[in-house]
Amino acid sequence: MHEHELFDAEATAVPSELQGLTDALATAEGKFLDKPNVVGVALGHKITDGVMSDTPSIMVLVSHKVPADMLRPADRVTKTVDNTPTDVLEVGHLVAGGEAPAEPLRAVDAQTLASRVRPVRPGYSVGHPKVTAGTIGAGCYDIAPLPGMPPRYYVLSNNHVLANSNDAQIGDPVYQPGVFDGGGPADAIGRLARYVPIRFDGTCNYVDAAIAEVPFDTIDRDIYWSGYPTTAATAAAVGQLVKKTGRTTHFTTGRVTAVNATVNVGYGGGKVARFCNQIITTTMSAGGDSGSLVLDWENRPVGLLFAGSAVATILNPIATVQVALGVRLWP
Structure with missing residues (x-):
């Protein structure tokens, strides 16, 4: 298959x-x-x-x-x-939104998603040691014919969260929570297993995605405040209502405003990457939310959040993410 x-x-x-x-x-x-x-x-x-x-x-x-x-x-x-x-x-100035803001965050209850949790649920802080912090989108496992016994389990997030925008080695540790939230070597939840390289040469990228292998008992698939995904993926539709839980803005909702988008996204230091076949929503994220899994009202996965601005959020189609990384979120 x-x-x-x-x-x-x-x-x-x-x-x-x-x-x-x-x-x-x-x-x-x-x-x-x-x-x-x-x-x-x-x-x-x-x-x-x-x-x-x-x-x-x-x-x-x-x-x-x-x-x-x-x-x-x-x-x-x-x-x-x-x-x-x-x-x-x-849509504003689009930037990859994986890293937490440089200034201290306000001391509000939502800071709980920046804490160390075992087993951790999607929505919580995570990051490569050289990255401030992003968000765990989902627990997942290797694609294989069903039924079967998955050989490995992973946390899903963005390349720029788990693989430092290509500047990482397979096997690097991944901290939960991320460094910005106090994470360090003692908080390593797993190791970088795969990522899709981001190209900065003007050719199309389709996903900003990576996975870190983790012990089975350290990750849950129950997304904080949303619950379990109910299917592998569903297509985005213009006007569709969606939701996500992320490390910084927590539970938010949005509406799909455009699909099949080709957008230029800034990655800092003057680097710009072009992404094709993307999903645009109203604003529903901020720095540190990248990697969040975006669901529809029926908990069907729609996209992987990776970039945005003050007025818009950008998603990779989640089916494309799973194929690119060779993983699945459900069943």
Whole structure:
């Protein structure tokens, strides 16, 4: 059985009402991505006065909106692409959001997700020794035909949380909690097992993901405040309500605003990585939440949170993550 066959085809499908826009999306990538202020393009529904319509559109993602009369004609977004309506969606300056903020956090009850816990639940602090802190998204295990006996078990998070944005060695320790939250050698929960390298050469990345192997009895799959995943994966739909639990902002909810997004994401030090086929939601995260598993209202996994801004959050489709790493979250 091939790895991709372990997931329902619908888990990675483009929503039916947007399937006819993929050619227009490709045109939009070539036409708009090099314009000032544009950080990505995606598929979605036109939004007017904050209300999402039923009109399928090419979403042009900008760091901030600028009045048309302040732009050169060559820098303006056309009203259509290949006869498909366009819409401009402000998403802020997108950055990989795995690391905890540099300033001390407020002393509030939510700090409990920054503590040491055994067995640990998804939603809690974790990190490579060279990273401040991110979030455990899920417990998972190696893909194998069902039924069977999984040989190894893992915690799932981002590359930039567990593998320090490619600057790590397989076998490096992973701390729970992360260093920012007081974690050290005595708090090692496991060791880096696999990660998908992030490319910074302008070619498409599809996931920012990594796993650390852990003893079976140190990880639970019961996500703090949400519960157990109810399936392996489900596709994102524009307008869909979603939720997550993360180390910094804890339990939050959001709405999917665009899918099949191509976005440029900053990783600090001037490094930018392009990600394709991503999911955009309203803001539901902050620094330290990266690695969180995003679920729908029925606890079906939708995406792995890895980046965002003050006004938007970016997810890798969770089916793609599992295939890329050779793991599964359910059953």
